[in-house]
Amino acid sequence: MISVLRTVTLSACLAACGTASAEEGGFFDFLSGDWYLNVGAAPYVAPRFEGSDSYLLRIAPIVSLGKAGKTTPFSSRNDNISFALMDKGTFRAGVVGKLLFERNDNDAPQLKGLDRVPFGGELGAFAEYYPTGWMRVRGEVRQGIEAHTGVVADLAVDAFHDLTPTIRVSGGPRVSFASQDYFQAYYGVTPSEAAASGLSEYDPGGGLRAVGVGGAVNWQATDRIAASLFGEYARLTGPAANSSLVKERGSPNQFMVGISTTYRFDFTVP
Numbered sequence: 001m002i003s004v005l006r007t008v009t010l011s012a013c014l015a016a017c018g019t020a021s022a023e024e025g026g027f028f029d030f031l032s033g034d035w036y037l038n039v040g041a042a043p044y045v046a047p048r049f050e051g052s053d054s055y056l057l058r059i060a061p062i063v064s065l066g067k068a069g070k071t072t073p074f075s076s077r078n079d080n081i082s083f084a085l086m087d088k089g090t091f092r093a094g095v096v097g098k099l100l101f102e103r104n105d106n107d108a109p110q111l112k113g114l115d116r117v118p119f120g121g122e123l124g125a126f127a128e129y130y131p132t133g134w135m136r137v138r139g140e141v142r143q144g145i146e147a148h149t150g151v152v153a154d155l156a157v158d159a160f161h162d163l164t165p166t167i168r169v170s171g172g173p174r175v176s177f178a179s180q181d182y183f184q185a186y187y188g189v190t191p192s193e194a195a196a197s198g199l200s201e202y203d204p205g206g207g208l209r210a211v212g213v214g215g216a217v218n219w220q221a222t223d224r225i226a227a228s229l230f231g232e233y234a235r236l237t238g239p240a241a242n243s244s245l246v247k248e249r250g251s252p253n254q255f256m257v258g259i260s261t262t263y264r265f266d267f268t269v270p
Contacts, residue, residue: 043259078156079138090130104117155176199249207238207239
């Protein structure tokens with residue numbers, strides 16, 4: 001939930017690239033035409049780390065690059081950077097990636113004595129389906145790289161409705177699973193870490209990571225300016241909730257709320 005907002009959002013561009021390359025027959029043919037560049041910022045309040053009970057105000061940059069006319073019916077802040085290899089309108093699928101920023105004991109006092117989790121990422125596949133004109137179901141399965149060596153699977157369902165031509169509301173449930181290696185990186189406490197931190201030893205397995213709900217109100221203020229109010233709640237479960245880091249120094253309840261604003265620049269590549 002949190003790390004999505006820390007990344008630079010290029011999903012619109014990548015989705016367009018994947019679709020256009022197949023339809024137009026060549027990379028240089030695809031480059032020619034009308035493009036847009038959205039730039040902005042998103043101040044938001046979120047836990048200091050996953051499982052924390054203390055919160056911090058952050059500001060995330062927003063950069064979205066895409067080809068004019070290559071849009072999807074709905075997108076969410078939960079969507080990670082994706083490249084659509086197949087686009088049939090009501091069904092899209094392709095590759096997906098996520099950045100994971102370093103976690104160390106300087107991030108919060110609760111992490112003192114725990115080993116550093118290095119900067120890395122996750123790479124995998126996504127698929128999304130629109131069963132109706134007002135609902136999207138999206139799933140992602142990603143393999144950890146460097147930060148952890150586990151597998152993470154996320155599933156989100158969003159209903160969306162246009163209250164006016166410029167205001168859209170959306171929201172729905174989320175669920176996340178992870179393998180043992182993921183939980184060991186972020187929630188495990190080895191004997192040496194226990195001695196250094198004072199936390200109880202914890203050797204997690206794999207399973208359900210979190211369940212929750214999220215939503216947003218999007219406002220297209222002008223043709224070029226857009227704004228959004230968004231929020232998420234996740235309840236850590238299973239190996240995450242049972243971690244001594246969460247039980248003794250954190251909370252299974254994870255909230256996030258923020259606002260964003262973007263400005264669109266249009267340009268043409270001859």
